[in-house]
Amino acid sequence: MARAARDPEERIRERNMRLIIKAGIEIFARKGFDGTRIAEIAEASGLPKANVYYYFSSKEEIYTAIIAHLLASWDDALKYISPEREPAEAFKLYIKAKLEYTRKNMAESRLFASEIIQGARFLSRKDREHIRQVTDTHVAVVEGWIAAGKMLPVDPRHLFIMLWASTQFYSDFEPVAVDALKKPRLKADDYEKAAATITETILRGILRQP
Amino acid sequence: MARAARDPEERIRERNMRLIIKAGIEIFARKGFDGTRIAEIAEASGLPKANVYYYFSSKEEIYTAIIAHLLASWDDALKYISPEREPAEAFKLYIKAKLEYTRKNMAESRLFASEIIQGARFLSRKDREHIRQVTDTHVAVVEGWIAAGKMLPVDPRHLFIMLWASTQFYSDFEPVAVDALKKPRLKADDYEKAAATITETILRGILRQP
DNA sequence: TTGAAAGTTGACACTTTGGTCAGCTTTTGT
C-alpha cells in the first residue's frame, strides 16, 4: 500500500497547510474576507494557486479554518478570572495576558476584529454559543466576588467589554494608537504602559477603597 | 446661458451624491474597501452603475469623500473635554456623547474602524496630523486637571484610548457585544447602562477619593 | 524496484469587476 509513513506524510501536508493559513491570516486581516484574493494568499505562501486549491476547496474553507484555529486558542487569557484568585490579582493578570496575546498575534486579532465588524458572517451558532458560555462563566466569578464584598457592584458584562475593548485596541487599531501615543510604532514598553494604566484605572474603579 | 438655477441645480446633484454616499457608508462598512463592489453601491442607492460614475470617477473617490465627511463630524464629542469644566462632568458628557454618536452612526463608525484595521491606507497625512493635534489639545487639558490636583496622575493618552475603545466597541463589534450582554440586539437602554458603567468605573479610577 | 497514493502545476473556463462611452432625455436661463 502506498500510504506514506505517518510522520513524513503529515509533514508536507502540514507544512503547506500551515504556510497557507499563515499567509491567509495576514491577508484576511488586512483585506477582510471579500477583499482577499486567493492568488494573493498563494503568492504570499510561496505556492502556486492550484496548489492552494489542492489543500482547500474554497476561500471560505481557508477562512473558517483560520477562525476555528483562532477561537481554540482564544480562551486562554480568560483562565485568570477564576474564583480562587483575588480580583485585583486576577484582573491584573488578565489584562497583561490579553495585551501580550494581541501583541504577539496581531494579524489573528485583526482578522477576528474584521470578521466581527463585517457582521460575524462566518461565526457559527456554535462559535457564538461558545463565546456566550465562556462569558457567562466569568460573569459568575465576578458576581461571586461582588457578593463576597471583594468588589464594588459593577455590571460584569459591561466590565468585560471595557477590558476586551481596551486591550484589543492597541493591536487592532494600531495606526490610531500610534498617533494617539505619538510614537512611530508600538513597542513592548508601550504595551506595558498600557497594561499599567488600564490595570490601575480599572482596579481603582472596581475595588473597595482601602 | 444654460447654467441651471442654483437651487434646483444643486438639488439633483446633492440628492444623488447623498444617496451614493449613504449606500457607500453601509457597504464599505460591511465589506471594507477592497470587498466593496461599485455595482452593489449602485443597487443600494437605486441608481444605475453608470450614474454613480457620473458623480464619482472611481471607487476611491467615493471612499475618501466618505472619510472626509466623517472626520469633519468627528471632533464634536471631544468638545466636552475643555479646561473650564470639572473632570467628572467632562468625562461623563464625553462618554455619553461618544456612545450616542456611535449608536446613531453605526455604519460610519464601522467604516472608520474597518479603515483603521485595514491599515489606514486612505487616511492622508493631513488627516492623521489632525487626529494627533486634536489628541494633543485634550491631553493638555487632562494634564492641567492633574496638575491642579483634580485628577489622579493617569497617563492621558492611554486614558483616551480606554475611553475611545470602550465606547466604540458597542457599535463596531455589536455581534460580540450582543452575545456578551445576552441580548437579541442592543437598544437605547443598553447604551445607557454602558455609559453608566464606563462613567462610574473610569471616574472612580481617575478621581481623588472624597 | 515498483506502483499506487500524494503532491504539483500550467493552462484553461467561466464569472465578476472597475471603468468607459456614445447617444439619449431632462432641465433651465433667456
Place this chain on the structure above:
DNA sequence: ACAAAAGCTGACCAAAGTGTCAACTTTCAA
C-alpha cells in the same frame, strides 16, 4: 420656444477573479 448644459444609462471592455483539470513529478510501503 430653444439651445446648451446637466443628467442619465444600456451596452461594452479589458482586467482580474474563482475554481477546475489533466498531466506531470515525488514519495514510500511492500
